[in-house]
Amino acid sequence: MNVKDSIKNLKGIGPKKYEQFKKIGVETIEDLVYFFPRDYEDRRKITPLSQCKDQEYTGIVVKITGRGMEELLRGRKLRIIKIPIEDKGVVGEAIWYNTSFMKNTFKIGGLYYLYGKIKRGYGKIQIITPDYKIIDDLSYKGQGILPVYPLSTRLTQKDIRKFMIEAISAVKGQWEEYLPMDLRKKYKLCEINFALENIHFPTNLKNYEIGKKRLIFDEFFLLQMGLHLIKAQNTKNISGITFNIDSRVEKFIEELPFQLTNAQKKVIKELEEDLSTGKIINRLIQGDVGSGKTIIGAIALLMAYLNGYQGVMMVPTEILAKQHYETLNSLFKKFNIKIGLLIGSLKAKDKKNITEKIQSGEIDIVIGTHALIQDNVKFNKIGLVITDEQHRFGVKQRALLNNKGENPHVLVMTATPIPRTLAFILYGDLDISIIDELPPGRKKVETYHVNERYETRIYNFIKKQIKLGRQAYIVCPLVEDSESIDAQSVITLTEHLKNNIFRDEKISLLHGKMQNQEKDVVMQRFKDGEIDILISTTVIEVGVNVPNATIMLVHNAERFGLAQLHQLRGRIGRGEHQSYCILITNHEGKLIEERMKTLVGTDDGFIIAEKDLALRGPGEFLGLRQHGLPELKIANLIEDVGILKMSQDVLKEIFQEGEYSEMSKFVLENLQEKIHKIALN
Numbered sequence: 001m002n003v004k005d006s007i008k009n010l011k012g013i014g015p016k017k018y019e020q021f022k023k024i025g026v027e028t029i030e031d032l033v034y035f036f037p038r039d040y041e042d043r044r045k046i047t048p049l050s051q052c053k054d055q056e057y058t059g060i061v062v063k064i065t066g067r068g069m070e071e072l073l074r075g076r077k078l079r080i081i082k083i084p085i086e087d088k089g090v091v092g093e094a095i096w097y098n099t100s101f102m103k104n105t106f107k108i109g110g111l112y113y114l115y116g117k118i119k120r121g122y123g124k125i126q127i128i129t130p131d132y133k134i135i136d137d138l139s140y141k142g143q144g145i146l147p148v149y150p151l152s153t154r155l156t157q158k159d160i161r162k163f164m165i166e167a168i169s170a171v172k173g174q175w176e177e178y179l180p181m182d183l184r185k186k187y188k189l190c191e192i193n194f195a196l197e198n199i200h201f202p203t204n205l206k207n208y209e210i211g212k213k214r215l216i217f218d219e220f221f222l223l224q225m226g227l228h229l230i231k232a233q234n235t236k237n238i239s240g241i242t243f244n245i246d247s248r249v250e251k252f253i254e255e256l257p258f259q260l261t262n263a264q265k266k267v268i269k270e271l272e273e274d275l276s277t278g279k280i281i282n283r284l285i286q287g288d289v290g291s292g293k294t295i296i297g298a299i300a301l302l303m304a305y306l307n308g309y310q311g312v313m314m315v316p317t318e319i320l321a322k323q324h325y326e327t328l329n330s331l332f333k334k335f336n337i338k339i340g341l342l343i344g345s346l347k348a349k350d351k352k353n354i355t356e357k358i359q360s361g362e363i364d365i366v367i368g369t370h371a372l373i374q375d376n377v378k379f380n381k382i383g384l385v386i387t388d389e390q391h392r393f394g395v396k397q398r399a400l401l402n403n404k405g406e407n408p409h410v411l412v413m414t415a416t417p418i419p420r421t422l423a424f425i426l427y428g429d430l431d432i433s434i435i436d437e438l439p440p441g442r443k444k445v446e447t448y449h450v451n452e453r454y455e456t457r458i459y460n461f462i463k464k465q466i467k468l469g470r471q472a473y474i475v476c477p478l479v480e481d482s483e484s485i486d487a488q489s490v491i492t493l494t495e496h497l498k499n500n501i502f503r504d505e506k507i508s509l510l511h512g513k514m515q516n517q518e519k520d521v522v523m524q525r526f527k528d529g530e531i532d533i534l535i536s537t538t539v540i541e542v543g544v545n546v547p548n549a550t551i552m553l554v555h556n557a558e559r560f561g562l563a564q565l566h567q568l569r570g571r572i573g574r575g576e577h578q579s580y581c582i583l584i585t586n587h588e589g590k591l592i593e594e595r596m597k598t599l600v601g602t603d604d605g606f607i608i609a610e611k612d613l614a615l616r617g618p619g620e621f622l623g624l625r626q627h628g629l630p631e632l633k634i635a636n637l638i639e640d641v642g643i644l645k646m647s648q649d650v651l652k653e654i655f656q657e658g659e660y661s662e663m664s665k666f667v668l669e670n671l672q673e674k675i676h677k678i679a680l681n
C-alpha cells in the first residue's frame with residue numbers, strides 16, 4: 001500500500017465509514033496518519049482492584065465470575081448491565097447501560113483486561129463502561145499509551161485507533177524524509193517515520209515528545225516555506241514600477257517642521273532602495289502608537305506622484321480618512337498635488353465626481369475607506385497602494401485594492417504591534433520594517449490602575465487639567481446601558497457627568513451608532529478645542545491625533561484587550577504636555593490584575609502585544625475571526641515559539657546558499673505538494 005492510496009483499501013472501511021472519514025477531511029492513508037490525537041490515555045498501568053480509587057481512570061486485570069445481570073430503572077427506561085468481576089479475592093462489577101448484549105459477551109471464568117472509570121461507594125467497586133480485552137495470563141502489561149482522537153462524526157475512538165494501527169503498519173517506512181541528515185542532527189529533529197509512528201502510538205513519553213517536536217517543526221517549516229515561495233514569486237518574475245529618487249523628496253524632508261527620527265530615516269531608506277530597483281515592494285511597516293507612520297506614508301505617496309503615478313491610502317474609519325486628508329493637504333501645500341477623499345458618507349453626486357477624477361487621472365492621491373474597493377472605482381495610473389491598520393481589512397480586501405492597477409507597490413501600515421511570531425505567519429509574504437523609536441521630546445504617559453472608589457478624585461483631577469487648558473477622553477465599553485452586560489455606557493455616563501460633575505465644562509459624546517456627519521462635527525469641535533471632555537466608545541481608538549488631549553480615562557478597562565488599551569493610551573501624550581492614563585476596573589481577579597500591571601509597567605507596544613497574545617491566545621488577540629491565521633494541526637503559536645524560531649533558522653540555512661543549491665533543491669523537490677496543501681490554501 002502507498003501513502004497516497006485511498007483509505008478504502010483498509011480492512012473494514014466500507015462506503016459508510018468512508019463517508020464519515022471524508023467529513024473530517026480524511027480520504028487517503030496520508031490524510032489519516034496526519035489526523036493527530038488531541039490527547040492520550042496512559043494504559044500502561046494496571047491497578048489491583050483493591051487499590052482502585054473513586055473517579056480514577058485505570059486498567060484492571062480481572063476474572064469474570066458469573067453471568068451478567070440486567071436491572072431496569074426509571075420506569076424501565078434505563079437498563080443497567082452488571083457483570084461480576086474478581087481480582088485476588090476482591091470482588092466488583094463492570095457496568096454497562098442499555099446494551100443488553102454485553103451480558104453474553106464475556107466468557108465466564110475468562111481473564112480480561114478492563115480500562116475505564118472507577119466508582120466506589122457503599123462498599124462496592126465498579127468500573128463504568130470499560131474497554132475490554134480477553135488476555136492469556138496475569139503477566140499482561142496493559143495497552144501502552146493510547147491516542148485519543150477528536151471525534152465529531154459517528155466514528156468511535158475504537159474505529160479510528162483500529163484503522164490507524166492498520167494504516168501505520170501498511171505504509172511502515174514509506175514516509176519520505178525531506179530534511180537532510182546533517183540538518184536534522186544539528187537541530188535534534190528525529191526522522192519522519194519515527195515521528196509519525198510515535199505521535200499515534202508512542203512507545204514511551206520521551207519518544208512521544210521527540211516525535212511531536214518534529215511534527216510541530218514540520219508544520220511551521222512548511223508554512224513558512226510556502227510564504228517564502230510566494231514572496232519569491234511575487235518579486236521574481238514580475239517587474240515592478242521603478243520610482244526614480246527625486247531630489248524634491250529630499251528637500252521636502254528637510255523642510256518638515258521636525259527632524260525624522262533615525263527609525264523613520266531607516267524605513268525611508270529601505271523604501272527608496274526597494275522602489276528604485278524595479279522589484280515590486282510588499283512591505284509591512286510596524287510602528288508603535290505615535291511613532292510617526294503617517295509621514296512615512298506621505299513620503300512614499302510623494303515619490304509616486306513625482307514619478308507620475310497615482311497613490312492611494314485606505315484606512316479603516318472615516319474619522320481617520322479625514323484626518324489623513326487634512327494632514328496630507330497641509331504637508332503638500334507647496335506642491336500642485338490634487339488630493340481626493342473617497343468615503344462612504346459622501347453624497348452620490350460627490351462620489352461620482354471623485355471617482356471620475358480618479359479615473360481620468362485628475363486626482364493624484366486618494367485617501368479613503370472601504371469605499372475605495374468598490375467596482376466602479378478605477379484608477380488611471382496607480383503606482384502605490386497603502387493600507388493603514390491592515391488587520392482590520394481582510395486579506396481579500398487588500399487583494400481587491402492591489403488588483404486595481406498593474407502590480408502597484410504595496411505598503412501595509414499597522415499601529416497595533418504584532419508579536420514577531422505572529423507577524424511572520426500573518427505577513428510572511430511581506431518584508432517587514434519596524435519603527436522602534438518615538439519622536440524626541442515626548443513625555444512618558446503616566447498610567448494608573450484604580451477601582452471605582454477613586455472616581456470622584458479622578459474627576460476632580462480632570463477638572464484641574466481642563467482649567468489648565470487641556471482636554472480629556474473618557475472611554476466606556478457600551479453605547480447605551482444593557483441588561484445583560486454590566487458595564488458603563490457612553491449615554492448614561494454623559495448624562496450623569498453633565499448633570500452632576502462637570503456642570504461648567506463643555507462635554508460631548510461620540511459613538512459608532514451616531515450618523516457620520518454628527519461624528520465628524522463632534523470630532524472637529526474636539527480638535528478645535530471647543531469640547532473639553534469627549535465621552536466615547538473605542539471609535540477613537542485608532543489614529544486620532546489631538547495633541548492637546550492629556551487624559552485618557554477608561555471605564556471597565558477589564559473588558560478591553562491590552563493592545564486595545566495601549567492604542568487608547570496612544571491617543572494622549574502626543575504633544576508637549578504631561579499626559580495621564582487612568583484605567584478603572586470594576587471587577588477583580590488575578591488575570592485582570594496582571595493585565596493592568598503590564599500596562600502600568602511598560603509603554604512598549606511590542607512587549608504589551610506579546611503579553612496580550614500569551615494571556616488571551618492568537619484568535620482573541622487579533623480580535624477577529626477572519627484574522628488570516630492558518631489553521632494549525634499540532635503546533636501552538638504560543639507554546640511552541642521556540643520551535644517556530646528554530647524553523648525560521650532552518651529555513652535561512654537552507655536558502656543561504658541560494659535557491660538552487662543542492663540542499664534547497666532537495667528540500668523543495670520533496671515538499672512541493674505538501675507546501676501547497678498547508679500554506680497556499
Ligand SMILES: Nc1ncnc2c1ncn2[C@@H]1O[C@H](COP(=O)(O)OP(=O)(O)OP(=O)(O)O)[C@@H](O)[C@H]1O
Nearest residue numbers: 258259260261289290291292293294295415439543
Ligand atoms: N520625527 C518626528 N519628530 C517630531 N514629531 C513627529 C515626528 N514624526 C511624526 N511626528 C508627529 O507625531 C505625531 C504622531 O504621528 P503619526 O500620527 O504619524 O503617528 P502614528 O505612527 O500614525 O501613530 P498612531 O498609530 O498612534 O496614529 C504627529 O503629530 C506627527 O506630526
